[in-house]
Amino acid sequence: MRRVKILGCGNALPERKIVFGDQTRYRLGEGQTLLDLSEQAIRNALNDAGLDISDLDCIIGAMATPLQAIPCNAALLHERVAKGTEIPAMDINSTCTSFVTALDMASYLLDAGRYERILIVSGDTGSAALNPNQKESYELFSDAATAFVVGRGEGDTGVLFAAQKTWSEGAHDTEIRGGCGLMTAFKFNEENREDYFFDMKGIKVLKLAARVLPDFLSESLEQAGMTLEDIDVVVPHQASKALDMIMSRLGIKPEKYINRVSEYGNMISASIPFALCEAIHQGRITEGDVVMLMGTAAGLTSNILFLNY
Amino acid sequence: MRRVKILGCGNALPERKIVFGDQTRYRLGEGQTLLDLSEQAIRNALNDAGLDISDLDCIIGAMATPLQAIPCNAALLHERVAKGTEIPAMDINSTCTSFVTALDMASYLLDAGRYERILIVSGDTGSAALNPNQKESYELFSDAATAFVVGRGEGDTGVLFAAQKTWSEGAHDTEIRGGCGLMTAFKFNEENREDYFFDMKGIKVLKLAARVLPDFLSESLEQAGMTLEDIDVVVPHQASKALDMIMSRLGIKPEKYINRVSEYGNMISASIPFALCEAIHQGRITEGDVVMLMGTAAGLTSNILFLNY
Numbered sequence: 001m002r003r004v005k006i007l008g009c010g011n012a013l014p015e016r017k018i019v020f021g022d023q024t025r026y027r028l029g030e031g032q033t034l035l036d037l038s039e040q041a042i043r044n045a046l047n048d049a050g051l052d053i054s055d056l057d058c059i060i061g062a063m064a065t066p067l068q069a070i071p072c073n074a075a076l077l078h079e080r081v082a083k084g085t086e087i088p089a090m091d092i093n094s095t096c097t098s099f100v101t102a103l104d105m106a107s108y109l110l111d112a113g114r115y116e117r118i119l120i121v122s123g124d125t126g127s128a129a130l131n132p133n134q135k136e137s138y139e140l141f142s143d144a145a146t147a148f149v150v151g152r153g154e155g156d157t158g159v160l161f162a163a164q165k166t167w168s169e170g171a172h173d174t175e176i177r178g179g180c181g182l183m184t185a186f187k188f189n190e191e192n193r194e195d196y197f198f199d200m201k202g203i204k205v206l207k208l209a210a211r212v213l214p215d216f217l218s219e220s221l222e223q224a225g226m227t228l229e230d231i232d233v234v235v236p237h238q239a240s241k242a243l244d245m246i247m248s249r250l251g252i253k254p255e256k257y258i259n260r261v262s263e264y265g266n267m268i269s270a271s272i273p274f275a276l277c278e279a280i281h282q283g284r285i286t287e288g289d290v291v292m293l294m295g296t297a298a299g300l301t302s303n304i305l306f307l308n309y
Numbered sequence: 310m311r312r313v314k315i316l317g318c319g320n321a322l323p324e325r326k327i328v329f330g331d332q333t334r335y336r337l338g339e340g341q342t343l344l345d346l347s348e349q350a351i352r353n354a355l356n357d358a359g360l361d362i363s364d365l366d367c368i369i370g371a372m373a374t375p376l377q378a379i380p381c382n383a384a385l386l387h388e389r390v391a392k393g394t395e396i397p398a399m400d401i402n403s404t405c406t407s408f409v410t411a412l413d414m415a416s417y418l419l420d421a422g423r424y425e426r427i428l429i430v431s432g433d434t435g436s437a438a439l440n441p442n443q444k445e446s447y448e449l450f451s452d453a454a455t456a457f458v459v460g461r462g463e464g465d466t467g468v469l470f471a472a473q474k475t476w477s478e479g480a481h482d483t484e485i486r487g488g489c490g491l492m493t494a495f496k497f498n499e500e501n502r503e504d505y506f507f508d509m510k511g512i513k514v515l516k517l518a519a520r521v522l523p524d525f526l527s528e529s530l531e532q533a534g535m536t537l538e539d540i541d542v543v544v545p546h547q548a549s550k551a552l553d554m555i556m557s558r559l560g561i562k563p564e565k566y567i568n569r570v571s572e573y574g575n576m577i578s579a580s581i582p583f584a585l586c587e588a589i590h591q592g593r594i595t596e597g598d599v600v601m602l603m604g605t606a607a608g609l610t611s612n613i614l615f616l617n618y
């Protein structure tokens with residue numbers, strides 16, 4: 001076990017709310033950016049933890065998408081909340097599961113004494129690249145940001161087990177081909193416009209996830225010396241309305257997992273930490289609970305992490 | 310000390326060579342991408358280590374710039390060299406010093422037994438965004454890729470000390486404002502064209518670096534219980550022709566550090582690992598040497614790492 005304790009967390013949603021049938025989504029307002037949302041989430045998290053930015057000694061940006069090609073997202077977050085300090089800033093990215101990868105890494109850094117208190121910030125604004133012609137994805141995503149302050153745990157509090165796998169046969173099932181190094185903005189024109197939008201082959205992703213996740217989960221439980229019965233709350237990535245189907249396939253009962261897809265949709269890297277923070281603040285997760293964070297990400301990557309909260 | 314051993318490394322340069330006065334630079338040829346260079350570097354590194362991709366259990370993309378906004382670079386590298394495996398893929402990014410941050414993180418993962426052998430791939434193609442109107446940066450950068458295979462060390466081999474700091478008053482001194490989330494390709498037009506190019510305020514970066522680096526180095530040496538005399542070879546980020554001036558300010562003698570700026574220029578995230586790999590293959594760094602990796606990155610971030618090779 002690696003000692004980690006969640007000291008505080010905070011969520012931030014844009015005010016603009018749109019509705020597709022029974023599904024509610026949130027999108028940035030005019031002039032608002034992901035940095036604004038992130039700053040709000042960070043201030044909420046620091047407030048929740050009763051800490052000041054000077055109490056932190058590392059800032060990790062755990063977002064799926066870059067704000068700028070240079071510098072990294074964490075440096076831009078640092079400018080918003082930590083300017084004048086020397087706190088190191090870096091990004092860790094595994095797309096939608098970036099928060100889980102970052103928490104996993106942070107657990108080693110905290111347990112080994114490298115840092116005392118780490119800020120992990122996740123968030124994305126799918127709206128920057130949603131394609132109005134791809135209804136399935138256009139109506140699925142919300143813009144959001146979440147921040148967590150994590151410190152070294154005491155006693156039994158910490159990461160019990162974590163694993164990650166990538167199956168790159170799914171590398172192009174969820175992607176944004178244009179805008180960055182492989183196809184720069186300079187190449188943008190009316191003919192290749194679609195390449196600059198978010199593109200998701202939903203059925204392919206779902207099939208690949210349904211094929212690989214059951215083995216990954218049973219292997220992880222075995223390696224951790226646990227069974228599904230040992231887990232109190234499952235916080236899955238809120239990938240799509242197929243969440244219930246995937247959970248059922250994994251043998252996870254509806255009362256055990258959190259499903260906020262109709263309220264928020266897919267918030268990309270913010271999905272897991274947003275639902276986790278909400279569940280903590282609502283008292284659904286309490287001290288001593290064993291929590292499973294899990295999800296799939298573009299790649300296709302999947303992360304599983306068992307946390308003794 | 311965290312046990313890490315460099316098992317092999319490989320470099321890759323594009324064939325197209327251009328010359329500015331006494332400075333040689335390398336740039337991608339038509340149709341060539343950073344993925345092509347990276348694949349070549351990875352194959353060179355595996356060959357050097359006498360290992361196969363199936364011997365690895367983690368792939369870290371440690372590049373400054375994104376190839377696509379989604380998925381992460383490591384997933385696209387995975388597709389090139391590890392398709393069909395389940396090796397986890399993730400990015401770690403602190404811009405120009407991404408390799409040092411990744412090696413630092415990898416040292417915790419290896420030392421704790423999470424992974425046995427990690428592939429770290431750095432590389433960038435500045436040419437994708439160089440501004441022909443900004444001579445200073447246009448004539449400075451080369452495209453390149455480098456890969457390292459690192460495993461758990463034995464005996465005295467490993468990371469003796471590592472530290473990172475970020476001073477975000479320099480966040481906009483080195484940047485590419487356009488192309489990603491904050492200013493997407495959809496907003497590109499002839500008026501804001503310059504925002505999509507790499508933009509460097511060289512003198513400002515140099516002043517900030519010259520101000521903060523001496524203290525950071527002396528603090529690091531003190532915390533590591535070392536002096537400059539204990540270091541056999543310094544592998545600095547090949548930031549610019551001002552390298553000699555910075556090294557002199559830090560009290561590092563010319564015979565102790567590697568300066569390849571005239572041969573290669575600034576290779577962004579590949580600069581440090583490329584020079585390190587070359588020095589290993591040329592026999593300038595041999596077993597038992599204490600090596601200091603150091604550099605500044607957009608952010609402004611700086612990393613210092615002492616490695617017992």
